[in-house]
Amino acid sequence: MGPKDSTVQPTVNTPRPGGERASVHSLRRRPHAKVLVVGGGINGVGTFRDLALQGVDVALVERGDYCQGASGASSHMIHGGIRYLENGEFRLVRESVVERNRLLKIAPHYVKPLQTTIPIFSTFSGILSAPLRFLTHKQQGKPKERGAFLIKVGLSLYDSFSRDGGTVPRHQFRTHKAALQELPALRSDVKYTATYFDASVHNPERLTLDVLQDGEKAGHSHGAAAQGDTARASNYLSLTAMSPEPNPGTGRGSTVRLRDELSGEEFDFTADIIVNTTGAWVDLTNEAMGAASAFMGGTKGSHIVLDHPGLLAACRGREIFFEHTDGRIVLIYPMGDRVLVGTTDVDADMAEDAVCTDEEIQYFFDLIGHVFPSIDVTPEDIVYTFSGVRPLPSHDATQPGFVSRDYRIERRATGTDGTGAVVLSLVGGKWTTFRALAEHLTNDVLSELGVQRKVSTAQLPIGGGAGFPADEAGVQKWIKAHMGAGRDADRTAGLLTRYGTRADDVIAYLDAAPDQPLRSTRELSVRELEFMAANEQVGHLVDVLIRRTSLAFRGLVTGELLNEVAEVLSVPLKWDAAARAAEIKHAQDVLQRFHRVETHSLVS
Incomplete structure (x- = not known):
């Protein structure tokens, strides 16, 4: 990625007596690749894997650890994004549901069905304000709670996207008495509950590693004996600059300067195509490559993890997914013997650390009390907090909750004579759709290279999901x-x-x-x-x-x-x-x- 800023976890600058890392050595030994992916979150790693499977000579660098940024700070959900329906993002929701169902099949070791319940406290509330939200992508005045009618319409549409190849049951409604029998700790004035299935990923970091290792393995099998592996990746390796100097062997592409963040050593690397998948830092990475952009407008999301047996029991093994008093959709769900609570959605200041604040913690306590009023949670129950910056597009006056979660790819040609590297910048993207997004990016790269796709990843098991x-x-x-x-x-x-x-x-x-x-x-x-x-x-x-x-x-x-x-x-x-x-x-x-x-x- 580009220049460091204070949102990056601190690094140790002590010189390493052990010498050069194997991952860095492989890049220095052969300092060129047809494609260089910059950014080791799930979207960059997914693209690396897909390109390697096509036999493309590809390298990946990540300035921190893999899945250290937004990919590791997610809500641990693999979901269709039912709330995006009111943003009119039907294509994204359909793709997300299809990809959720795929991941349940190809990554069953990490992606599991997640029973989800929405507590509902009114019947027709929000019907008049919903069209205005849909048209303006803004919350006008005090939020109007979404009632049972709106939620029923949304879930019916959501279910329809799962009709082909669906792997989860359709939604069900419960009225007051049945709802409290299922979840007795809920507020006593609950009118209905709506229960449906999405999916969760309890180990997003390890799933990212599996995807990465699939790519490395594919590169090894495709590698030419004279050149070695055609898929090489290294973490703690940052891109600090780019020059128009082409690859000396081909006279094409551009040269980037890479810095080993563990040893401090630097070296040059050339590539014909550079894929910028650095998330919220896309603009900073483009600036490091000499072409500042203004694509991004990320928002910060925080979570807390609680060791709280009472709250764990209240959830009855399911996610509680609901609208808080400010109109924000929030969640409470058990992960093993812990409970995850999230998430906030506020405009991020990239000059500051992405950390969970006291105000956010109080917000989480309030939302727990909103649905489980008899459960008392204190700061002593918190065992871990985490925050990340969502890689959302620049959104001007649009409120954070209404910013599109869809993605797009921006293309830029470098050099004046057509011989410089092509830079593809990913704007947006979410965990659930990483495989489809990687396929899209890979297809764009293949088009630039004039190469045909050889393998589809749609049904290909990921890592330890094979034979699970x-x-x-x-x-x-x-x-x-x-x-x-x-x-x-x-x-x-x-x-x-x-x-x-x-x-x-x-x-x-x-x-x-x-x-x-x-x-x-x-x-x-x-x-x-x-x-x-x-x-x-x-x-x-x-x-x-x-x-x-x-x-x-x-x-x-x-x-x-x-x-x-x-x-x-x-x-x-x-x-x-x-x-x-x-x-x-x-x-x-x-x-x-x-x-x-x-x-x-x-x-x-």
Whole structure:
């Protein structure tokens, strides 16, 4: 991406004694690709995978960690976006529903059906104001609550988009008495509930890694023996500048300057096509490439994660999705033994950190009380907070909640003689549609290259979703077959949850030499951390805590854990004592500054 700003998590600038990373070495060894994707969120990684599957020589760089930005700060939902119907975004909703159904099939290890209930407190409210919202994309005056009639119309239309290839049940309505029987903690004046199914992704960071590794694997299989792999990717590698200098071998394309954020070293890289998928930072990346743009107008969304057994029980295993008093659509839903609450939608100041504020936390407490008035939530119940900037288009006076969630691709030719790189900038995009969006971007790139598509990703399993057990009986059978010496059912189930069927490779690695669990958690072992270091481009200690595992999200990071994980990683990542201490301090800073997690290291 472009120049750093304060919204980026801080990095450790301690020189690494271990030498050049393998991912950087592969780019420096052959400093050219037909296509360079800049940005390692889900849309950039999805495009990288699709291009690699077509046999295109493609590289990807990400200035932070994969899925560190907006992709890792989502509401963890794979959904059609029922609320976008009142924005008139029927194409987007239809595509989203189709892609939701696809992901349930091709990524079943991470994408699961999510039963969703809307509590409704009126019958006909909002009928008169809805057309005005639809036409103006603004909320006029005090919000008018959406009543049962409007919600029924919306859900019926929503269901119609699932008619072909649908994998989830149609919606159902409950009246007052039945609604309270199902969800007794709801407000006593609830008139109806409407229940339908969308989907959730509990491990968006790991799904992103799976997509990335699919691309790397495809590039390896397509790679020419003389050149090596045709799909190479590296995190912690930022684009700082671009010059019109072409590739010396072909006389075409442009040269970009790349900086290794872990070592500080810089080198030049050439590409014929540059795909800018840096999300809310698209304009800053274009500015770094010498052509400032004004495409983006992102909004900030925050969430909190609660350890609250009462609220968890009140949800009865389903998402509660509803309209708060300000007209904002919000959500409460259980994720394992935690409860996720979100989200806000306010214009983002890109010069400030994207963090969850005290005002947002109070907003979340208020919305919980709006539907579950008997449940008391306090700041002590919060185990984790996170915020991100949605990559939305510039929207002038349009209120944040009405800004389009659809995407578009902006094309720019560089150079005056037609030999410079073509730059494609992605504006917008959402998690649910990443596969379709990547297909669209890939098709545009293929058109630029004059190449035909070879493979469709529509039915192609993603990573550990290939051969994933179809039901609970299959899951239990898999667990029983993969238990081993020192690995009980819980530990084996945890590996299947974390990796999908790619856990086969992990287990083979674990069993190839003596292993031992960590003292600070039963969820990791020494050799699993070594596997991550060798195969998942771990750059920082905090990458393991936030994005390779869910330990931080669930509030399970302790000082003992920080020290033990850093100690184990220091061997494969060649951290000396100073680097290890810097990594622990960096992890503490990130967790406190961006996630309100306080830890106390045992290292003086």
